[in-house]
Amino acid sequence: MDSKTDYSNYKADSLLNDAYFLESEQHPTPESILFWEKLARGNKQLGKEIAIARDFLHMLRHIPKPYLPQQKVDALWQYISIQNHQEVQNKRKRLILYRTLAAACIIIFLVCGWCLQNIYQENRSMGSSDIVAVKKPEISTDQTLLILSEEKQIAIQGKESKLHYNQQGKLNVNSQTISQKADNKKKNEIYNQLIVPAGKRSSITFSDGTRIWLSASSRVVYPIEFMENKREIYVEGEAFLDVYHDKKRPFIVKTNRMDIQVLGTTFNVCAYEDESTQTVVLVTGKVEVKTNNDESKTLSPNNLLAYNDRKGISVHPVDVQEYIAWKDGFYQFKQEDLEVIAKKLGKYYGKTIIIDKRLTKITCSGKLDLKEELDDVLRTLIQTVPAQIIKSNGQIYINVKSK
Numbered sequence: 001m002d003s004k005t006d007y008s009n010y011k012a013d014s015l016l017n018d019a020y021f022l023e024s025e026q027h028p029t030p031e032s033i034l035f036w037e038k039l040a041r042g043n044k045q046l047g048k049e050i051a052i053a054r055d056f057l058h059m060l061r062h063i064p065k066p067y068l069p070q071q072k073v074d075a076l077w078q079y080i081s082i083q084n085h086q087e088v089q090n091k092r093k094r095l096i097l098y099r100t101l102a103a104a105c106i107i108i109f110l111v112c113g114w115c116l117q118n119i120y121q122e123n124r125s126m127g128s129s130d131i132v133a134v135k136k137p138e139i140s141t142d143q144t145l146l147i148l149s150e151e152k153q154i155a156i157q158g159k160e161s162k163l164h165y166n167q168q169g170k171l172n173v174n175s176q177t178i179s180q181k182a183d184n185k186k187k188n189e190i191y192n193q194l195i196v197p198a199g200k201r202s203s204i205t206f207s208d209g210t211r212i213w214l215s216a217s218s219r220v221v222y223p224i225e226f227m228e229n230k231r232e233i234y235v236e237g238e239a240f241l242d243v244y245h246d247k248k249r250p251f252i253v254k255t256n257r258m259d260i261q262v263l264g265t266t267f268n269v270c271a272y273e274d275e276s277t278q279t280v281v282l283v284t285g286k287v288e289v290k291t292n293n294d295e296s297k298t299l300s301p302n303n304l305l306a307y308n309d310r311k312g313i314s315v316h317p318v319d320v321q322e323y324i325a326w327k328d329g330f331y332q333f334k335q336e337d338l339e340v341i342a343k344k345l346g347k348y349y350g351k352t353i354i355i356d357k358r359l360t361k362i363t364c365s366g367k368l369d370l371k372e373e374l375d376d377v378l379r380t381l382i383q384t385v386p387a388q389i390i391k392s393n394g395q396i397y398i399n400v401k402s403k
Contacts, residue, residue: 001354003046005008005020006192006394007039007046008043008046008048010046010049011049011054011072012050012052012053012056014049014135015053015205016053016056016057017051018191021036021053022035023052025057025146025176028184028310030066032127032129037051038099038118040274041274041343041352042127042305042352044274047274048274049276050274051273053182054309055256060200066362067270070127070285072340073305076403085386087120087175088297088303089169089393090327094251096243100132101103104399105263106350107398109330109391111248114400119343123186130189130191131191131221131222131223131232131233131234131254132234132254134193134221134234135217136192136193136195136236137195139153139195140197141155141197142197142198143155143156143157143197144156144161144194144195144196145194145195145197146163146173146192146194146195146375147177147179147192147193147194147195148178148180148192148399149191149192149224151181152279154173154178156173156174156201156202157174158174158202159177159199159200159201159371160201160202160329160371161173161174161200161201161202161203162174162202162203162204162205163194163202163203163205163326164204164205164288165204165206165207167207168192168207168208169207169224169225172191180188180192180224186223186372190223190224191194191221191222191223191224192222192223192224193219193220194214194219194222195218195219195220196214196215196219196237197215197216197217197350198216198217198348198351199267199348199349199350199351200216200348200368201213201214201326201329201373202214202325204220204222205221205225206226206231206244207225208226208231208244208246208249208328210242210243210244210251211241211242211243211313211380212233212239212240212241212242213239213240213241213327214237214238214239215237215238215240215326215327215348216237216238216347216348216349216350217272217348217350218235218236218237218238219235219236219237219349220233220234220235220236220239221233221234222293226249228248228249228250229248229249230249230252231246231249231250231251231252232251232252232254233253233254235254235255235256235269235271236255236256236271236272237270237271237272238268238269238272238326239251239268239269239382240261240266240267240268240269240271240324240326240327241265241266241268242266243262243263243265243266243285244262245263245264246263247263248335250262250263251263251264253269254338255269255271255278256273256292257271257273257278257291257307257309258278258289258290258291258292258307259288259289259290260270260280260288260382261287261288261290262285262286262288263285263286264285265282265284265285265286265287266282266283266284266285267280267281267282267283267284267285268280268281268320268323269281269282269323270323272347276308276310277306277307277308278302278306278307278308278369279304279305279307280305281304281305281318281320281323281324282299282302282303282320283301283320283324284301286298286300287299289305289307289313291307291312291313292309293309293312295307295312295313295325297313297315299315300355301320302317302318302319302320303316303318304316304317304318304323305318306352319334324336326348326370329344329370329371330367330368330369330370331348331367331368331370332366332367333364333365333366333367334365334366335363335364335365336363336364336365337356337360337361337362337363338359338360338363338364338385338398339359339360340353342354342355342398344367345374345377345378345381346396348361348370349377351374352394352395352396353378353395353396353398354396354397354398355398356387356398356400357395358397359385359387359398359399359400359402360386364381364384364385365377368380368381375389377395378398382398386394387399387400388399388400388401388402
């Protein structure tokens with residue numbers, strides 16, 4: 001790795017032509033994993049570009065066999081690896097290498113473009129939903145935003161908001177009626193989306209009685225009206241769901257890496273696009289999780305399922321209250337590293353919190369009120385820790401308290 005490389009303005013295509021990034025994806029090490037995670041945490045836009053590049057490479061690895069034989073996939077990866085090895089041995093050939101890598105990526109794009117066309121045609125014939133394709137608008141706002149299907153945008157005031165659809169499908173936002181026009185024949189093909197910014201929470205009660213709570217920096221896409229044979233939504237970020245039981249219409253929660261199918265249950269899903277691992281915590285009932293790596297697992301209550309593209313699925317028992325307290329406005333933790341707590345608070349409030357290395361492994365237990373401002377929350381947190389809070393250049397530092 002060239003330590004002088006400035007990745008701050010890299011786009012996905014630049015990453016796909018970067019020798020160190022490709023080597024990190026093909027042969028990850030603890031050092032390379034930490035390197036890219038730190039970059040993604042410190043630069044949200046770069047984090048998105050890294051996610052796009054990884055999704056592209058993941059797609060290459062897991063293209064269905066009818067479209068691209070595994071031996072050809074392996075051959076492409078071997079070709080890239082050989083070029084990376086040549087760079088290490090002979091830095092004078094750097095220009096030639098990058099040209100070669102660029103050509104390799106062009107080949108990959110052409111192959112995957114052909115595969116995607118076939119996959120898209122197959123998915124259409126299978127009646128696949130378009131809900132995943134609904135794009136998040138390029139809007140920067142500190143207010144919760146409801147985007148109706150006709151592109152009408154409603155800014156919702158306050159730290160907490162409630163949306164409620166009655167049985168006739170009429171929408172109330174914080175007790176205010178909102179009108180939405182749509183062709184009755186196409187209601188299940190038209191989507192709304194709710195976008196919750198950092199430091200805020202929201203909830204939606206659907207017309208079938210299902211309720212979803214959205215945490216900070218999260219988004220949900222849903223149809224104006226659910227289909228007759230299934231109920232389907234798309235979640236980005238963190239959400240807690242209490243799904244109304246309907247045996248004839250299973251409820252499906254989609255993320256960019258998983259499908260979670262339920263009949264009637266309560267569970268939490270965490271699927272931020274800039275994080276490599278997505279989780280499902282089951283409180284009651286039963287869910288079946290299917291990943292984009294063709295793995296599947298049925299989850300039982302009081303268990304957490306974690307999915308990572310590299311590591312696959314893992315399951316272990318947890319105290320579910322620690323994972324769902326946020327929906328009531330609290331962050332509950334037990335014997336948690338201070339570094340982990342700071343990371344979660346930073347995610348919730350949309351701030352960068354940097355912990356002094358001497359404090360990272362200090363463990364804490366307790367409950368923090370997320371309805372408070374971040375400064376107040378941090379002051380509460382360090383009451384039992386020998387630390388002080390320092391703000392500098394838009395970042396928050398928790399350092400060892402000076403004597």
